[in-house]
Amino acid sequence: MQLEGKRTIVTGGASGIAAATVLAYAREGASVVSVDINDEAGQRIADEANRLGSGKVTYRHLDISDQDAVNHVFDEAVTLLGGLDVLANIAGNEAQKPAEDVTAEDIDKIFNVHVKGMFFTNAAAYRAMQAHGGSIINASSGAGVTGYPGSPVYSAAKAAMLGYIRTVAFDWGDKLIRINAILPAAETDMTKEHFGAMDPETLARYKALYKSKIPLGGWLGTVEQIAAVNVFLASDASSFITGQAIAVDGGWTMVR
Numbered sequence: 001m002q003l004e005g006k007r008t009i010v011t012g013g014a015s016g017i018a019a020a021t022v023l024a025y026a027r028e029g030a031s032v033v034s035v036d037i038n039d040e041a042g043q044r045i046a047d048e049a050n051r052l053g054s055g056k057v058t059y060r061h062l063d064i065s066d067q068d069a070v071n072h073v074f075d076e077a078v079t080l081l082g083g084l085d086v087l088a089n090i091a092g093n094e095a096q097k098p099a100e101d102v103t104a105e106d107i108d109k110i111f112n113v114h115v116k117g118m119f120f121t122n123a124a125a126y127r128a129m130q131a132h133g134g135s136i137i138n139a140s141s142g143a144g145v146t147g148y149p150g151s152p153v154y155s156a157a158k159a160a161m162l163g164y165i166r167t168v169a170f171d172w173g174d175k176l177i178r179i180n181a182i183l184p185a186a187e188t189d190m191t192k193e194h195f196g197a198m199d200p201e202t203l204a205r206y207k208a209l210y211k212s213k214i215p216l217g218g219w220l221g222t223v224e225q226i227a228a229v230n231v232f233l234a235s236d237a238s239s240f241i242t243g244q245a246i247a248v249d250g251g252w253t254m255v256r
């Protein structure tokens with residue numbers, strides 16, 4: 001088991017990549033506190049992970065864009081876990097709108113979760129890790145590196161995440177706190193909603209784009225393929241890696 005004894009928090013654990021990460025961490029022997037705003041699914045995934053029989057998973061409600069709530073729930077989680085070695089901050093939302101129509105509310109909706117949520121959860125993790133080090137993983141996106149048609153706010157938020165991790169990797173390295181981003185591509189509720197909202201012509205255009213951009217199969221991967229890299233980044237096997245944007249997207253994001 002690659003994560004035996006690791007004390008971990010996973011955000012967004014009710015769905016998609018984060019849910020697969022909760023399951024993979026438990027399978028690899030970690031203790032996990034999984035947080036989300038979707039309590040029914042969050043608890044269901046935690047129960048499923050506990051049936052795997054290795055690590056122990058506890059679910060807690062948390063909106064990561066609420067700083068007081070983040071500090072409170074992280075304090076509780078760190079007490080429950082007996083410390084913190086890993087934060088996988090994967091929660092996220094998405095919206096498509098032409099840049100020329102974007103409102104302040106549109107920006108807040110996306111930046112509150114991806115950017116503020118990252119600042120709040122990562123700082124709370126720092127406080128728990130500063131005495132002994134640890135690993136922080138943030139889910140960014142290739143959209144923040146190469147751009148993504150129709151998603152200007154999302155792409156801007158994901159690029160902001162990369163600026164943060166590259167800076168904080170310098171600032172927290174002396175405490176042996178590693179911080180990296182993953183750039184995933186996997187079929188999830190988010191991508192189902194994203195493509196489900198398109199008319200047939202637009203969908204065909206996006207499918208052609210994916211086919212031309214992704215050398216490994218021309219389409220999204222699976223959540224398990226992303227979770228496997230989240231296990232690696234949480235484990236001691238990645239102990240000399242920090243400040244990186246690691247694309248797990250079949251090859252779409254090659255230059256950065």
Ligand SMILES: NC(=O)c1ccc[n+]([C@@H]2O[C@H](COP(=O)([O-])OP(=O)(O)OC[C@H]3O[C@@H](n4cnc5c(N)ncnc54)[C@H](O)[C@@H]3O)[C@@H](O)[C@H]2O)c1
Pocket residue numbers: 011012013014015016017018035036037038062063064065090091092093094113117139140141142183184185186187188189190191220
């Ligand atoms: N799926 C992809 O192909 C893809 C590509 C690039 C980046 N990403 C990023 O990966 C991450 C996971 O995406 P996914 O596809 O698994 O999405 P998903 O929609 O399946 O899961 C996201 C989870 O985050 C939770 N969440 C949303 N807002 C929250 C908040 N304020 N506080 C706590 N939890 C909150 C949701 O309830 C949900 O359970 C996201 O950050 C996303 O932007 C995904």
